[in-house]
Amino acid sequence: MKTMDIRTVNVVQYIQPLREGGSLPAIVKADDGFLYVLKFRGAGQGKKALIAEFIGGELARAMHLKVPELVFMNLDASFSKTEPDEEIQDLLKFSVGLNLGLHFLSSAITYDPLVSELDPLTASKVVLLDCLISNIDRTAKNTNLLIWKKELWIIDNGASLYFHHNWPTWETHLKRSFPLVKDHVLLPKATHLLQASEEIKKSIHIAVITEIVANIPEDWLLSEEDVFSPGEIRTAYITFLSTKLSMLDLFVKEAEDAK
Template identity: 45%
Template sequence: MTLRTVTATRYVTPFREGGSLPGLVEADDLGMYVLKFRGAGQGIKSLVAELIVGELARALGFNVPEIVFADLDPELARAEPDEEVQDLLRASGGLNVGFDYLPGSFDFNPLVRDPGPDLAARLLWLDALTLNVDRSWKNPNLLLWHRDIWLIDHGASLIFHHSWSPAWKPAETYRYDASDHVMLPVAGDIGAADRDLKPLLTPALLAGVLANVPDDWLADDDATATDIRARYTAFFTARLDSSPAWVDTLEATRAARV
């Protein structure tokens, strides 16, 4: 479960569809990666969400491109003519998050690949668990590659961590609006997804995923990295314990859509 670290050697092109201006880079292993930059407007917390949710999704059986740490030298900015890209590279020296580039992939289209009711229900469950607000028809953050569905872009998940304080306590329930979720119209039994997936998200699995997040991405003036990992653990524990309530809400939303 330990993530590899590569060194970015060349900035290739930006992906301007994303608000954080991710970019395609080549690395010293000759691989190509979609890089999410620590200097982007969403900040380091979005990279933390990418790591945690991406690796949890992989462990739960979803297709997720390999996630790596990408060490970036801000001197790469010298070769870029675009001032916006220059500023982003200069602000992102050090470790960033990279995703294995899937050449020839394209945006999810149910006319090309029907996800089926089981996968749709499981993905809806995952996004409700992690409070991912960014999986709509307008922006599904799903790719089709070799006819399989791949999950990308989880930086908008775990939104509570942008504003927590030393007094933060995990709420047993968080409101999650699934009415615009891309999988809602085709999702099957979400209760069955809950019964299948919840046992897989063990304390050991969660601890292993959280261990991948660098300490300096977690610690702040009010809490140590250990304290922050404990907060994430408390959130997921409370969220899983309260799954009957939010799964019922998802089922009601699905029934209303039908």
């Protein structure tokens, strides 16, 4: 039974593109009056990046980490017709339908490992989260972390769960560890990995994983090139994440060794 409350809103105004993002996300206004960073289904990695963003964000929230509210965002065809920039026009055209939005954190600043302060337990939780979801994109070059109101906020999980870009081989990823943890921007500050692991085990279990996966929009699971049905894909996500959760002690050791 679904108890998560993921709101669905409609885009009413395209405000500006965020060109520092590789997939050209944008700041938009929704019909609830709030601003969001809109991640487009028509961008490079398509709907799978939205799924990774959604799963990673909601797992982080379940771990009691700070994540901007995630909403499903309807985009209609009218926006592409009035956009003068051809690149953005195409992106809007290919993104008609349900996209993903993150609540816009006004005046937030990018996390800087040399300047920003961060408690070691939070750092440890983020490191282990990224081990669980195979997130290769939380490095010093691109932290994908924000400081807002003196707290750390997690954004941009779209590069995680990369096994889903090739479904025929997905099971080969099940037992793999995460050696790329050595490049994680927060690894030097992650000195409470064991405690973080115990807290994650208390807050994340199969029911939490199942509920998050159940909330992925059916439309995002439909793709001409995929060999599995939406139901089979949901089962694969649950299997992958629950298997990684069972490897948490291994991830702790791997992260400790990487230091």
